[in-house]
Amino acid sequence: MTTRLQVRNLTRQHPGQQAPALDGLHLEVDAGGCLAVLGPSGSGKSTALRLIAGLDTPTGGTVLLDGADMTDVPAEKRGIAMVFQRPLLFPHLSVIDNVAFAGRAAGLSRSASRAASRRYLDLVQLGGYADRAVADISGGQAQRVALARSLAAEPKVLLLDEPFSALDSALRSDMYALLRTIRDELNPTIVLVTHDQSEAAVVADAIAVLIGGVLEHHSDVRTAYLRPSTVAVHRLMGGLNEIPGTIVAGVHHSELGSVVLPADDDPRDGPATLVIRQEMLRLVPVTAATLTGVVTALQPAGIRQRACVRVGTTSVFVELAPHVTVAPGAQVGLELPTEALHAVRAGP
């Protein structure tokens, strides 16, 4: 069931539109890997998925499965299953017959396809719902059935187009756990489209960020958080701190002072924005050696608080540990761990 997926220079220009919906996308997902494609609305995420699935025709580029060109292969023969945002369960079929659909489409008898599909219904923990009408199950259960239905097709690649976005947070957590189970048991190659960076981080091994139809970033999850390719990617990953400045000899100079960038950061001189994850910063006691600022505001962030610290004219956001308390107006020291620092250049 595991297959390596490669997408090369995939482009889609919708008729009558000037800008391409997807512009020269390059992606690779290792066999059994899970890639999250992240991007704002209209960034070309779903377009990319539909092109990979073969539901739309690309203007250019290729889709390869284990090196074999699938670009001209019709959707039904690619071995790529897709779960959409809505479950799209066939209303005229029972739960078990929905899951057995792929078997029936492949020419199996009703009883054989039902027997084969029970394993997948059990996998999504809905074995007891086999004979129910799809109108009689909840939204979360329907999405599980949709997942089981796609898995029952035993696809080489499983595409998930924001399948959890309509579920509440508790159900979403259940689905993440289910996806982990599915990965452990079946190890499919998965491409998940989402606009939620936290979902991408929980579910995937790698993240690709699409903005305006262009791939702006492709890396493992940690790199996507700490070393975003562009400021837009940093924002999309939930980063709050962007400090404009200039790099000279591996040192970023800004209102925060001169900070030495990590050795693996791009060493070229020139204007660059320092991006720092708010979760990586720490408030420390004020000393002569520390960077000093004043807390101007506190924002609740669940069990934690987010402090806005003014350094000169620059605001720096710091996510405080749950036990840390600080009052607005307090003078605080800021610790900038080297591994949290990353400079993003405006141009290429």
Place this chain on the structure above:
Amino acid sequence: MSAPLIRAALGRALRVALVLWFVVPLVPILLWAFANRWPFPDLLPQQWGLDGVRSGLAAGAPRAFVVSATLGLAVAAIATPAGALAARALDSGRVPLPRLTEAVLFAPLILPAFAVALGLDVLVLRARAPSPVAVVAVLVVAAIPYTTYLMRVAFGAYDSGYEDEARTLGASRATVLIRVQIPLLAPALSGAAFLAFLVGWSDYVVTLLIGGGRVVSVPILVGSFAAGTGNSAVVAALSLAAVVPPLILLIVVARAGRRTGTRT
């Protein structure tokens, strides 16, 4: 009496009036069908009997019913898929000059049936088409606007995402059609087929003009009896019998509509 009570009473009265409006005209037909003698001004028949039914049977009613049913079924069999295809094409937005195409498709609804039949009569005569075939062909033209309209509404509410999903599950286009499209559109398709059947079943003008007297359907038989005098009983018996097949079909269609949305 308070305003809500007055409104409720008015509502009830309107409902009763509506039911009477539909039922009252059927009462004399029902009575006439089983009346051997019913002179004016008597309120009820003087003599009950089956003379009307016997006259109808003797005049070839069974054959007329077969002809009408064949016409209805043939028209439904052709106009339903044709209307579905036309509706799908119009809904997809890939039809050139869609407004003009729609106007042409719906023209038989706007033009008087007589004009359409006369216009096509010339064409059919020139083409030397056999009468039954010609009648079916022209009735299909009359039925397609209904089936197209009904299927257009159905396609408007239809989610093509089901087809995408089916294809990614390995379903060929034929499998998608049989296992997804047709079941999902079954209520609309059966409704369209019912309307198309009615066009064929109840037509008089086209069957008379194009059939040229060689295609004797139930309406033609009823019309020929109704044109004479003293045939009220046979006209009533035939009319009453003519209601039965569409009524049975209506029940079948309603049941098909109810079944969809639940599991099979």
